[in-house]
Amino acid sequence: MSSSDRSRAVDLTRTYEVRTYGCQMNVHDSERLSGLLEGAGYVRAPEGSDGDADVVVFNTCAVRENADNRLYGNLGRLAPMKTKRPGMQIAVGGCLAQKDRDTIVKRAPWVDVVFGTHNIGKLPVLLERARVQEEAQVEIAESLEAFPSTLPTRRESAYAAWVSISVGCNNTCTFCIVPALRGKEKDRRTGDILAEIDALVGEGVSEITLLGQNVNAYGSDIGDRAAFSKLLRACGKIEGLERVRFTSPHPRDFTDDVIAAMAETPNVMPQLHMPMQSGSDTVLKAMRRSYRQDRFLGIIDKVRASIPHAAITTDIIVGFPGETEEDFEQTLHAVREARFAQAFTFQYSKRPGTPAATMEGQIPKEVVQERYMRLSALQEEISWDENKKQIGRTLELMVAEGEGRKDGATHRLSGRAPDNRLVHFTKPDAEVRPGDVVTVEITYAAPHHLLAEGATLDVRRTRAGDAWQKRNAAEAAKPVGVMLGLPQIGVPEPLPVATGSGCAVD
Numbered sequence: 001m002s003s004s005d006r007s008r009a010v011d012l013t014r015t016y017e018v019r020t021y022g023c024q025m026n027v028h029d030s031e032r033l034s035g036l037l038e039g040a041g042y043v044r045a046p047e048g049s050d051g052d053a054d055v056v057v058f059n060t061c062a063v064r065e066n067a068d069n070r071l072y073g074n075l076g077r078l079a080p081m082k083t084k085r086p087g088m089q090i091a092v093g094g095c096l097a098q099k100d101r102d103t104i105v106k107r108a109p110w111v112d113v114v115f116g117t118h119n120i121g122k123l124p125v126l127l128e129r130a131r132v133q134e135e136a137q138v139e140i141a142e143s144l145e146a147f148p149s150t151l152p153t154r155r156e157s158a159y160a161a162w163v164s165i166s167v168g169c170n171n172t173c174t175f176c177i178v179p180a181l182r183g184k185e186k187d188r189r190t191g192d193i194l195a196e197i198d199a200l201v202g203e204g205v206s207e208i209t210l211l212g213q214n215v216n217a218y219g220s221d222i223g224d225r226a227a228f229s230k231l232l233r234a235c236g237k238i239e240g241l242e243r244v245r246f247t248s249p250h251p252r253d254f255t256d257d258v259i260a261a262m263a264e265t266p267n268v269m270p271q272l273h274m275p276m277q278s279g280s281d282t283v284l285k286a287m288r289r290s291y292r293q294d295r296f297l298g299i300i301d302k303v304r305a306s307i308p309h310a311a312i313t314t315d316i317i318v319g320f321p322g323e324t325e326e327d328f329e330q331t332l333h334a335v336r337e338a339r340f341a342q343a344f345t346f347q348y349s350k351r352p353g354t355p356a357a358t359m360e361g362q363i364p365k366e367v368v369q370e371r372y373m374r375l376s377a378l379q380e381e382i383s384w385d386e387n388k389k390q391i392g393r394t395l396e397l398m399v400a401e402g403e404g405r406k407d408g409a410t411h412r413l414s415g416r417a418p419d420n421r422l423v424h425f426t427k428p429d430a431e432v433r434p435g436d437v438v439t440v441e442i443t444y445a446a447p448h449h450l451l452a453e454g455a456t457l458d459v460r461r462t463r464a465g466d467a468w469q470k471r472n473a474a475e476a477a478k479p480v481g482v483m484l485g486l487p488q489i490g491v492p493e494p495l496p497v498a499t500g501s502g503c504a505v506d
Helices: 003-011 024-039 067-084 096-098 103-105 118-133 180-181 190-202 225-234 256-262 281-287 295-306 325-338 363-387 463-477
Strands: 015-020 055-060 089-094 113-115 137-139 160-165 207-211 241-246 271-273 313-317 342-347 396-401 412-416 423-428 437-441 450-452 458-460
Touching: 003 118, 024 055, 024 089, 024 118, 024 160, 024 207, 055 067, 055 096, 055 281, 067 089, 089 096, 089 118, 096 103, 096 180, 103 113, 113 118, 118 137, 160 190, 160 437, 190 207, 190 225, 207 225, 225 241, 225 256, 225 295, 256 295, 281 325, 295 313, 295 325, 313 325, 313 363, 325 363, 342 363, 396 423
Parallel strands: 015 055, 055 089, 089 113, 113 137, 160 207, 207 241, 271 313, 313 342, 423 450
Antiparallel strands: 396 412, 396 437, 412 423, 437 458
8 A cells, every 4th residue: 555545544534432431231332332333434543542533422321420520521621622623523322311312412512413322223323414414413212222232342352241131120229310211121032142142152252241230130021030040051051151240130039040040050150249239128118129138138148058159249329318327337237247259339329310319318428428438448358358268269260351450560460260359360481361261379368359479370272362362463453544435324234143052230
């Protein structure tokens, strides 16, 4: 290619950047947005572009109180950049877009496209329409147009993948706005889920995480309360699938058949993330959570009886309206009893449109902060104690990419244990790639990670590592410029049919 041809190719390359906020569901939606844009002819902007792309997409979350401030602050920083860059487009999607709709364009008139949670597949069409008509396009669907897993996806990992099994939520938790934005629960056909997993394994993926707003409620839409446990067992029959995880389950739907499926299916990992939210029965009732402390701790006991080495994590909200000191002490008690490996703790955040936002007894900020610090200190102590129990154990780790920020300086690599604990280990002499599996002995524990400071006991090269290596080689071989026509318009081509076996925050 001559220098003039190369320059013309660069000029015709349309780049994109997707910024993601929120839960795993949003992360997976962003993979689909990236797939849609690349299918329409766009090229991913280099890392660290910081808005220096032809299309910048914000995939938003509406769960936290400062979600809108964060969005509008970022949009404001892009406004002068857009003025200086003719043809640049900005799109806003996700839960906050579903909620605010026309407000976004009123507050940030330089935004070109606003789309909701139910119609992410329309993004390329809306961008082209905004470009041609030279005015903002706001299109919010009120219900799901097509299950999003039918859309093309640019997965962030070559060796691990999200797989959505349902969208939406049938619960009415008073603190949560997600059901109003994601809609009622809609389940995928089991055969479609397994076909997607088969296809992913065929591409080299060795770990999948089943996703749903209430993942273990799977089956309620199709009238089979045992559907989730059956799905876990079916995943166990897929050759080449080494690790299966799921998030986030709800205690209400956590039945004994699910525990049995976890314990009896070898590739279902000994890990459980189950949101408790509060340890107080009074607060749980006000939250409209359909379980109480005894029920929650009973599930934990059953899981540990069946899966002794299971690592259990949770979500907890501090300072819910009406929470008394006695209520908070009940949460501390439940945390001591449950002995979570980790807890993701949040200060209650008032969200307009939720029943809790107008409840009496809103807790002063300083009280919430003080309780939050006490809970965090307790959980830190428990996490450290639980991690110390791992010292001396021999574990198989799936080597991870980008999880050890200091790996370069310490000459270590990082990986995830079966229970999802993060382990930093001494770099072996043999080549090790993300997706490969190593065997190590744990020598040191910190509250949030483990160390294996001795020699690596074994290195197993895997198809997942091959897939990572192949992807990296393909990325490196891409030309500097790509000759493009106009982006494709219309519904993307369907994914090929696989052969083989038939919020998330809550």
